[in-house]
Amino acid sequence: MTSSKVGVRSRADVVAAAGRLFAARGYHGTSMRDLAKELGLIGSSLYSHIESKADLLVEVVEVGAELFQESADRAMATTGDGVARLRALVAGHVDVVLDHRDEVRTFLYEANALDEAHRGKVLAARDRYEHEFRTVLQAGADDGSMRADLDSRTAAIFVLSVLNAIERWYRPGGRLSRPELVEEILHFVMGGIGTDLASSKSA
Amino acid sequence: MTSSKVGVRSRADVVAAAGRLFAARGYHGTSMRDLAKELGLIGSSLYSHIESKADLLVEVVEVGAELFQESADRAMATTGDGVARLRALVAGHVDVVLDHRDEVRTFLYEANALDEAHRGKVLAARDRYEHEFRTVLQAGADDGSMRADLDSRTAAIFVLSVLNAIERWYRPGGRLSRPELVEEILHFVMGGIGTDLASSKSA
Protein backbone atom coordinates (compact mmCIF):
# COMPACT_ATOMS: atom_id res chain seq x y z
CA MET A 1 0.00 0.00 0.00
CA THR A 2 2.37 2.72 -1.16
CA SER A 3 1.25 6.09 -2.45
CA SER A 4 -0.76 5.69 -5.62
CA LYS A 5 1.39 8.10 -7.61
CA VAL A 6 4.66 6.21 -7.27
CA GLY A 7 3.90 3.77 -10.03
CA VAL A 8 3.05 0.14 -10.38
CA ARG A 9 4.82 -2.24 -8.10
CA SER A 10 5.28 -5.25 -10.33
CA ARG A 11 4.16 -7.33 -13.22
CA ALA A 12 1.91 -9.20 -10.79
CA ASP A 13 -0.10 -6.03 -10.22
CA VAL A 14 -0.69 -5.74 -13.94
CA VAL A 15 -1.80 -9.36 -14.15
CA ALA A 16 -4.15 -8.89 -11.19
CA ALA A 17 -5.70 -5.78 -12.71
CA ALA A 18 -6.04 -7.59 -16.02
CA GLY A 19 -7.90 -10.38 -14.22
CA ARG A 20 -10.30 -7.85 -12.75
CA LEU A 21 -11.09 -6.29 -16.11
CA PHE A 22 -11.17 -9.53 -18.10
CA ALA A 23 -13.60 -10.92 -15.54
CA ALA A 24 -15.82 -7.86 -15.63
CA ARG A 25 -15.83 -6.95 -19.33
CA GLY A 26 -14.22 -9.89 -21.08
CA TYR A 27 -10.89 -10.05 -22.89
CA HIS A 28 -12.12 -8.45 -26.10
CA GLY A 29 -14.09 -5.88 -24.13
CA THR A 30 -10.96 -4.69 -22.33
CA SER A 31 -8.51 -2.36 -24.07
CA MET A 32 -4.93 -1.88 -23.00
CA ARG A 33 -5.80 1.75 -22.32
CA ASP A 34 -8.63 0.60 -19.99
CA LEU A 35 -6.16 -1.58 -18.18
CA ALA A 36 -3.58 1.17 -17.94
CA LYS A 37 -6.17 3.56 -16.51
CA GLU A 38 -7.07 0.95 -13.86
CA LEU A 39 -3.44 1.16 -12.74
CA GLY A 40 -3.09 4.92 -13.05
CA LEU A 41 -0.90 4.63 -16.14
CA ILE A 42 -0.99 5.44 -19.81
CA GLY A 43 -1.39 2.60 -22.33
CA SER A 44 2.16 2.37 -23.58
CA SER A 45 3.55 2.22 -20.05
CA LEU A 46 2.19 -1.27 -19.62
CA TYR A 47 4.72 -2.67 -22.04
CA SER A 48 7.61 -2.23 -19.65
CA HIS A 49 5.91 -4.88 -17.49
CA ILE A 50 4.38 -7.24 -20.01
CA GLU A 51 4.91 -8.43 -23.57
CA SER A 52 1.41 -8.39 -25.01
CA LYS A 53 -2.29 -8.43 -24.23
CA ALA A 54 -2.53 -12.07 -25.30
CA ASP A 55 0.26 -12.95 -22.89
CA LEU A 56 -1.65 -11.32 -20.07
CA LEU A 57 -4.68 -13.50 -20.74
CA VAL A 58 -2.49 -16.58 -20.69
CA GLU A 59 -1.14 -15.63 -17.29
CA VAL A 60 -4.52 -14.94 -15.71
CA VAL A 61 -6.05 -18.14 -17.06
CA GLU A 62 -3.05 -20.20 -15.94
CA VAL A 63 -3.37 -18.83 -12.42
CA GLY A 64 -6.99 -20.02 -12.41
CA ALA A 65 -6.03 -23.45 -13.70
CA GLU A 66 -3.28 -23.84 -11.09
CA LEU A 67 -5.55 -22.84 -8.22
CA PHE A 68 -8.06 -25.52 -9.13
CA GLN A 69 -5.37 -28.13 -9.64
CA GLU A 70 -3.73 -27.38 -6.30
CA SER A 71 -7.09 -27.52 -4.60
CA ALA A 72 -7.83 -30.90 -6.16
CA ASP A 73 -4.40 -32.21 -5.17
CA ARG A 74 -5.04 -31.30 -1.54
CA ALA A 75 -8.51 -32.83 -1.62
CA MET A 76 -7.30 -36.06 -3.19
CA ALA A 77 -4.79 -36.43 -0.36
CA THR A 78 -7.72 -36.68 2.06
CA THR A 79 -8.28 -40.07 3.64
CA GLY A 80 -11.76 -41.47 3.94
CA ASP A 81 -14.52 -42.83 1.76
CA GLY A 82 -15.89 -41.29 -1.43
CA VAL A 83 -18.20 -38.91 0.37
CA ALA A 84 -15.39 -37.59 2.56
CA ARG A 85 -13.21 -36.87 -0.45
CA LEU A 86 -16.10 -35.34 -2.36
CA ARG A 87 -16.63 -33.02 0.58
CA ALA A 88 -12.98 -32.00 0.38
CA LEU A 89 -13.23 -31.39 -3.36
CA VAL A 90 -16.37 -29.29 -2.97
CA ALA A 91 -15.01 -27.23 -0.08
CA GLY A 92 -11.78 -26.62 -1.98
CA HIS A 93 -13.64 -25.60 -5.11
CA VAL A 94 -15.80 -23.16 -3.16
CA ASP A 95 -12.69 -21.61 -1.64
CA VAL A 96 -11.02 -21.18 -5.00
CA VAL A 97 -14.11 -19.63 -6.57
CA LEU A 98 -14.77 -17.22 -3.73
CA ASP A 99 -11.16 -16.26 -3.03
CA HIS A 100 -10.16 -15.81 -6.67
CA ARG A 101 -13.29 -14.78 -8.51
CA ASP A 102 -11.55 -12.83 -11.25
CA GLU A 103 -9.12 -15.55 -12.22
CA VAL A 104 -11.88 -18.15 -12.02
CA ARG A 105 -14.25 -16.17 -14.23
CA THR A 106 -11.49 -15.59 -16.75
CA PHE A 107 -10.50 -19.24 -16.64
CA LEU A 108 -14.10 -20.35 -17.15
CA TYR A 109 -15.32 -17.85 -19.71
CA GLU A 110 -12.40 -16.30 -21.57
CA ALA A 111 -10.38 -19.38 -22.49
CA ASN A 112 -11.64 -19.32 -26.07
CA ALA A 113 -9.96 -15.97 -26.58
CA LEU A 114 -6.64 -17.80 -26.18
CA ASP A 115 -4.53 -18.93 -29.09
CA GLU A 116 -5.09 -22.55 -30.03
CA ALA A 117 -2.08 -23.96 -28.17
CA HIS A 118 -2.93 -22.37 -24.85
CA ARG A 119 -6.62 -23.09 -25.23
CA GLY A 120 -5.69 -26.74 -25.65
CA LYS A 121 -3.68 -26.67 -22.44
CA VAL A 122 -6.58 -25.14 -20.56
CA LEU A 123 -9.07 -27.68 -21.86
CA ALA A 124 -6.68 -30.44 -20.83
CA ALA A 125 -6.42 -28.94 -17.34
CA ARG A 126 -10.22 -28.85 -17.08
CA ASP A 127 -10.40 -32.46 -18.16
CA ARG A 128 -7.88 -33.48 -15.53
CA TYR A 129 -9.83 -31.63 -12.87
CA GLU A 130 -13.12 -33.17 -13.93
CA HIS A 131 -11.45 -36.55 -13.90
CA GLU A 132 -10.58 -36.14 -10.20
CA PHE A 133 -14.28 -35.69 -9.51
CA ARG A 134 -15.10 -38.76 -11.54
CA THR A 135 -12.54 -40.80 -9.65
CA VAL A 136 -13.97 -39.80 -6.30
CA LEU A 137 -17.55 -40.39 -7.41
CA GLN A 138 -16.68 -43.84 -8.71
CA ALA A 139 -14.90 -44.58 -5.46
CA GLY A 140 -18.03 -43.56 -3.59
CA ALA A 141 -20.17 -45.85 -5.71
CA ASP A 142 -17.74 -48.70 -5.08
CA ASP A 143 -17.26 -48.21 -1.33
CA GLY A 144 -20.98 -47.90 -0.64
CA SER A 145 -20.97 -44.27 0.44
CA MET A 146 -22.87 -43.32 -2.73
CA ARG A 147 -25.48 -44.84 -4.97
CA ALA A 148 -24.00 -48.03 -6.44
CA ASP A 149 -25.50 -47.54 -9.92
CA LEU A 150 -24.19 -44.00 -10.25
CA ASP A 151 -22.81 -42.85 -13.61
CA SER A 152 -19.64 -41.09 -12.53
CA ARG A 153 -19.18 -39.32 -15.85
CA THR A 154 -22.55 -37.57 -15.83
CA ALA A 155 -22.53 -37.06 -12.08
CA ALA A 156 -19.16 -35.28 -12.23
CA ILE A 157 -20.53 -32.90 -14.84
CA PHE A 158 -23.62 -32.17 -12.77
CA VAL A 159 -21.66 -31.53 -9.59
CA LEU A 160 -19.24 -29.25 -11.42
CA SER A 161 -22.15 -27.43 -13.03
CA VAL A 162 -23.40 -26.49 -9.59
CA LEU A 163 -19.92 -25.55 -8.39
CA ASN A 164 -18.93 -23.44 -11.37
CA ALA A 165 -22.16 -21.47 -11.27
CA ILE A 166 -21.50 -20.26 -7.72
CA GLU A 167 -19.69 -17.10 -8.77
CA ARG A 168 -22.72 -16.09 -10.81
CA TRP A 169 -25.06 -15.81 -7.81
CA TYR A 170 -23.27 -16.10 -4.46
CA ARG A 171 -22.61 -12.86 -2.62
CA PRO A 172 -20.34 -12.95 0.46
CA GLY A 173 -22.12 -11.46 3.42
CA GLY A 174 -25.48 -12.65 2.13
CA ARG A 175 -27.86 -15.06 3.83
CA LEU A 176 -25.51 -18.02 3.35
CA SER A 177 -22.10 -18.21 5.00
CA ARG A 178 -19.34 -20.03 3.19
CA PRO A 179 -19.58 -23.21 5.29
CA GLU A 180 -23.36 -23.12 4.90
CA LEU A 181 -22.92 -22.87 1.16
CA VAL A 182 -20.72 -25.96 1.18
CA GLU A 183 -23.31 -27.84 3.23
CA GLU A 184 -26.18 -26.77 0.97
CA ILE A 185 -24.29 -27.98 -2.07
CA LEU A 186 -23.37 -31.31 -0.49
CA HIS A 187 -26.91 -31.80 0.71
CA PHE A 188 -28.30 -31.12 -2.75
CA VAL A 189 -25.75 -33.19 -4.56
CA MET A 190 -26.02 -36.14 -2.20
CA GLY A 191 -29.73 -36.17 -1.54
CA GLY A 192 -31.46 -34.04 -4.14
CA ILE A 193 -34.79 -32.39 -3.58
CA GLY A 194 -37.03 -35.46 -3.67
CA THR A 195 -38.51 -37.12 -0.62
CA ASP A 196 -36.38 -39.99 0.61
CA LEU A 197 -39.01 -42.34 -0.72
CA ALA A 198 -39.86 -40.62 -3.99
CA SER A 199 -36.30 -39.89 -4.99
CA SER A 200 -35.78 -43.18 -6.78
CA LYS A 201 -39.00 -43.40 -8.78
CA SER A 202 -38.64 -40.87 -11.55
CA ALA A 203 -40.29 -41.52 -14.96
CA MET B 1 -32.61 -21.96 -50.04
CA THR B 2 -31.96 -19.62 -52.95
CA SER B 3 -28.64 -19.29 -54.74
CA SER B 4 -26.04 -17.92 -52.36
CA LYS B 5 -25.10 -15.03 -54.62
CA VAL B 6 -28.54 -13.39 -54.72
CA GLY B 7 -28.08 -11.64 -51.42
CA VAL B 8 -29.39 -11.91 -47.93
CA ARG B 9 -33.02 -12.77 -47.53
CA SER B 10 -33.98 -10.69 -44.55
CA ARG B 11 -33.10 -8.98 -41.36
CA ALA B 12 -33.80 -12.28 -39.60
CA ASP B 13 -30.91 -13.89 -41.45
CA VAL B 14 -28.59 -11.19 -40.17
CA VAL B 15 -29.84 -11.66 -36.62
CA ALA B 16 -29.37 -15.43 -36.88
CA ALA B 17 -25.83 -15.07 -38.19
CA ALA B 18 -25.08 -12.57 -35.45
CA GLY B 19 -26.29 -15.11 -32.90
CA ARG B 20 -23.91 -17.68 -34.34
CA LEU B 21 -20.91 -15.38 -34.11
CA PHE B 22 -21.77 -13.80 -30.77
CA ALA B 23 -22.16 -17.31 -29.35
CA ALA B 24 -18.86 -18.49 -30.80
CA ARG B 25 -16.61 -15.47 -30.29
CA GLY B 26 -18.56 -13.11 -28.06
CA TYR B 27 -20.03 -9.73 -28.88
CA HIS B 28 -16.78 -7.80 -28.56
CA GLY B 29 -14.90 -10.54 -30.38
CA THR B 30 -17.14 -10.22 -33.43
CA SER B 31 -16.64 -7.39 -35.90
CA MET B 32 -19.27 -6.18 -38.32
CA ARG B 33 -16.95 -7.26 -41.12
CA ASP B 34 -16.80 -10.78 -39.64
CA LEU B 35 -20.56 -10.84 -39.61
CA ALA B 36 -20.81 -9.56 -43.16
CA LYS B 37 -18.37 -12.21 -44.36
CA GLU B 38 -20.48 -14.89 -42.68
CA LEU B 39 -23.34 -13.75 -44.94
CA GLY B 40 -21.24 -13.28 -48.07
CA LEU B 41 -21.44 -9.49 -47.84
CA ILE B 42 -19.20 -6.54 -47.24
CA GLY B 43 -19.38 -4.70 -43.91
CA SER B 44 -21.30 -1.65 -44.97
CA SER B 45 -23.99 -3.73 -46.67
CA LEU B 46 -25.28 -4.87 -43.30
CA TYR B 47 -26.65 -1.44 -42.55
CA SER B 48 -29.46 -1.73 -45.05
CA HIS B 49 -30.85 -4.47 -42.79
CA ILE B 50 -30.01 -3.31 -39.31
CA GLU B 51 -29.37 -0.11 -37.40
CA SER B 52 -26.34 -0.93 -35.32
CA LYS B 53 -24.24 -3.69 -33.80
CA ALA B 54 -25.67 -2.94 -30.36
CA ASP B 55 -29.17 -3.33 -31.74
CA LEU B 56 -28.27 -6.72 -33.11
CA LEU B 57 -27.18 -7.93 -29.69
CA VAL B 58 -30.44 -6.72 -28.21
CA GLU B 59 -32.40 -8.72 -30.75
CA VAL B 60 -30.47 -11.95 -30.24
CA VAL B 61 -30.66 -11.73 -26.47
CA GLU B 62 -34.36 -10.94 -26.54
CA VAL B 63 -35.01 -14.00 -28.68
CA GLY B 64 -33.27 -16.07 -26.03
CA ALA B 65 -35.28 -14.49 -23.25
CA GLU B 66 -38.58 -15.04 -25.07
CA LEU B 67 -37.83 -18.68 -25.79
CA PHE B 68 -37.26 -19.40 -22.11
CA GLN B 69 -40.31 -17.45 -21.07
CA GLU B 70 -42.57 -19.24 -23.55
CA SER B 71 -41.17 -22.56 -22.44
CA ALA B 72 -41.89 -21.71 -18.81
CA ASP B 73 -45.41 -20.56 -19.67
CA ARG B 74 -46.16 -23.89 -21.31
CA ALA B 75 -44.66 -25.83 -18.42
CA MET B 76 -46.59 -23.87 -15.82
CA ALA B 77 -49.82 -24.74 -17.61
CA THR B 78 -49.12 -28.41 -16.86
CA THR B 79 -51.44 -30.02 -14.35
CA GLY B 80 -50.04 -32.31 -11.71
CA ASP B 81 -47.97 -32.12 -8.57
CA GLY B 82 -44.67 -30.29 -8.11
CA VAL B 83 -42.59 -33.07 -9.58
CA ALA B 84 -44.73 -33.24 -12.73
CA ARG B 85 -44.39 -29.54 -13.33
CA LEU B 86 -40.67 -29.62 -12.58
CA ARG B 87 -40.35 -32.32 -15.21
CA ALA B 88 -42.12 -30.06 -17.69
CA LEU B 89 -39.85 -27.13 -16.82
CA VAL B 90 -36.73 -29.25 -17.19
CA ALA B 91 -37.81 -30.82 -20.49
CA GLY B 92 -38.73 -27.40 -21.86
CA HIS B 93 -35.44 -25.91 -20.78
CA VAL B 94 -33.49 -28.73 -22.41
CA ASP B 95 -35.40 -28.18 -25.65
CA VAL B 96 -34.70 -24.46 -25.66
CA VAL B 97 -31.01 -24.95 -24.95
CA LEU B 98 -30.51 -27.65 -27.59
CA ASP B 99 -32.72 -26.13 -30.30
CA HIS B 100 -31.42 -22.57 -29.91
CA ARG B 101 -27.87 -22.88 -28.65
CA ASP B 102 -26.64 -19.63 -30.16
CA GLU B 103 -29.37 -17.45 -28.75
CA VAL B 104 -29.10 -19.21 -25.40
CA ARG B 105 -25.35 -18.74 -25.18
CA THR B 106 -25.68 -15.10 -26.12
CA PHE B 107 -28.50 -14.65 -23.62
CA LEU B 108 -26.48 -16.29 -20.85
CA TYR B 109 -23.03 -14.89 -21.48
CA GLU B 110 -23.21 -11.69 -23.50
CA ALA B 111 -25.91 -9.78 -21.62
CA ASN B 112 -23.34 -7.60 -19.89
CA ALA B 113 -22.29 -6.19 -23.25
CA LEU B 114 -25.77 -4.62 -23.44
CA ASP B 115 -26.47 -1.02 -22.54
CA GLU B 116 -27.74 -0.60 -19.00
CA ALA B 117 -31.43 -0.40 -19.87
CA HIS B 118 -31.50 -3.59 -21.87
CA ARG B 119 -29.28 -5.40 -19.42
CA GLY B 120 -31.79 -4.53 -16.73
CA LYS B 121 -34.61 -6.00 -18.80
CA VAL B 122 -32.66 -9.21 -19.32
CA LEU B 123 -31.85 -9.58 -15.63
CA ALA B 124 -35.51 -9.07 -14.84
CA ALA B 125 -36.47 -11.77 -17.34
CA ARG B 126 -33.98 -14.14 -15.74
CA ASP B 127 -35.43 -13.39 -12.33
CA ARG B 128 -38.96 -14.11 -13.55
CA TYR B 129 -37.83 -17.39 -15.04
CA GLU B 130 -35.99 -18.42 -11.89
CA HIS B 131 -39.09 -17.52 -9.91
CA GLU B 132 -41.16 -20.03 -11.88
CA PHE B 133 -38.74 -22.72 -10.75
CA ARG B 134 -39.00 -21.54 -7.18
CA THR B 135 -42.78 -21.63 -7.33
CA VAL B 136 -42.81 -25.19 -8.61
CA LEU B 137 -40.23 -26.34 -6.08
CA GLN B 138 -42.18 -24.80 -3.23
CA ALA B 139 -45.34 -26.45 -4.55
CA GLY B 140 -43.51 -29.77 -4.55
CA ALA B 141 -42.41 -29.27 -0.98
CA ASP B 142 -45.97 -28.40 0.03
CA ASP B 143 -47.76 -31.19 -1.84
CA GLY B 144 -45.41 -33.88 -0.59
CA SER B 145 -43.84 -34.75 -3.92
CA MET B 146 -40.55 -33.23 -2.76
CA ARG B 147 -38.61 -32.93 0.45
CA ALA B 148 -40.75 -30.89 2.86
CA ASP B 149 -37.85 -28.89 4.32
CA LEU B 150 -36.51 -27.84 0.91
CA ASP B 151 -35.21 -24.30 0.48
CA SER B 152 -36.83 -23.37 -2.82
CA ARG B 153 -34.57 -20.37 -3.39
CA THR B 154 -31.32 -22.30 -3.25
CA ALA B 155 -32.79 -25.36 -4.92
CA ALA B 156 -33.96 -23.30 -7.90
CA ILE B 157 -30.45 -21.93 -8.34
CA PHE B 158 -28.92 -25.41 -8.19
CA VAL B 159 -31.36 -26.87 -10.69
CA LEU B 160 -30.82 -23.97 -13.07
CA SER B 161 -27.06 -24.32 -12.66
CA VAL B 162 -27.28 -27.85 -14.00
CA LEU B 163 -29.65 -26.82 -16.80
CA ASN B 164 -27.70 -23.80 -17.99
CA ALA B 165 -24.45 -25.74 -18.12
CA ILE B 166 -25.87 -28.27 -20.60
CA GLU B 167 -24.78 -26.36 -23.67
CA ARG B 168 -21.21 -26.42 -22.41
CA TRP B 169 -20.87 -30.21 -22.56
CA TYR B 170 -23.82 -31.93 -24.26
CA ARG B 171 -23.26 -33.05 -27.85
CA PRO B 172 -26.27 -34.25 -29.86
CA GLY B 173 -25.62 -37.69 -31.24
CA GLY B 174 -23.43 -38.57 -28.27
CA ARG B 175 -24.00 -41.33 -25.74
CA LEU B 176 -27.06 -39.61 -24.25
CA SER B 177 -30.24 -39.01 -26.24
CA ARG B 178 -32.29 -35.96 -25.43
CA PRO B 179 -34.94 -37.82 -23.41
CA GLU B 180 -32.17 -39.67 -21.60
CA LEU B 181 -30.58 -36.35 -20.76
CA VAL B 182 -33.83 -35.12 -19.27
CA GLU B 183 -34.14 -38.30 -17.21
CA GLU B 184 -30.55 -38.08 -15.99
CA ILE B 185 -31.09 -34.53 -14.87
CA LEU B 186 -34.35 -35.30 -13.10
CA HIS B 187 -32.83 -38.31 -11.45
CA PHE B 188 -29.87 -36.29 -10.19
CA VAL B 189 -31.93 -33.36 -9.10
CA MET B 190 -34.55 -35.43 -7.34
CA GLY B 191 -32.38 -38.11 -5.78
CA GLY B 192 -28.78 -36.96 -5.86
CA ILE B 193 -25.87 -39.33 -5.84
CA GLY B 194 -26.09 -40.55 -2.27
CA THR B 195 -27.45 -43.90 -1.20
CA ASP B 196 -31.10 -43.69 -0.21
CA LEU B 197 -30.04 -44.15 3.39
CA ALA B 198 -26.96 -41.96 3.47
CA SER B 199 -28.47 -39.06 1.57
CA SER B 200 -29.94 -37.35 4.64
CA LYS B 201 -26.96 -37.52 7.01
CA SER B 202 -24.47 -35.00 5.67
CA ALA B 203 -22.15 -33.12 8.07
Place this chain on the structure above:
DNA sequence: CCTACCGATCGGTAGG
Protein backbone atom coordinates in the same frame (compact mmCIF):
# COMPACT_ATOMS: atom_id res chain seq x y z
C1' DC C 1 -25.90 -4.39 -51.88
C1' DC C 2 -21.36 -2.01 -53.31
C1' DT C 3 -17.81 1.99 -53.67
C1' DA C 4 -15.60 5.12 -51.23
C1' DC C 5 -14.77 6.96 -47.24
C1' DC C 6 -14.85 8.91 -42.05
C1' DG C 7 -13.09 9.75 -37.25
C1' DA C 8 -12.06 6.96 -33.36
C1' DT C 9 -9.78 3.47 -31.25
C1' DC C 10 -7.02 -0.64 -31.30
C1' DG C 11 -2.38 -3.13 -29.81
C1' DG C 12 2.07 -1.96 -29.92
C1' DT C 13 7.10 0.44 -30.70
C1' DA C 14 11.09 3.87 -30.47
C1' DG C 15 13.40 6.52 -27.66
C1' DG C 16 14.29 8.62 -23.82
Place this chain on the structure above:
DNA sequence: CCTACCGATCGGTAGG
Protein backbone atom coordinates in the same frame (compact mmCIF):
# COMPACT_ATOMS: atom_id res chain seq x y z
C1' DC D 1 6.92 5.42 -16.85
C1' DC D 2 5.89 9.17 -20.47
C1' DT D 3 5.98 11.52 -25.28
C1' DA D 4 5.15 10.80 -29.71
C1' DC D 5 3.80 8.01 -32.94
C1' DC D 6 2.53 3.74 -36.21
C1' DG D 7 -0.44 0.86 -39.32
C1' DA D 8 -4.56 -1.76 -38.79
C1' DT D 9 -9.09 -2.18 -37.70
C1' DC D 10 -13.27 -0.58 -35.60
C1' DG D 11 -18.53 0.84 -36.25
C1' DG D 12 -20.78 3.47 -39.28
C1' DT D 13 -22.42 7.02 -43.33
C1' DA D 14 -23.22 9.12 -48.09
C1' DG D 15 -24.54 8.18 -52.28
C1' DG D 16 -25.71 5.56 -55.66
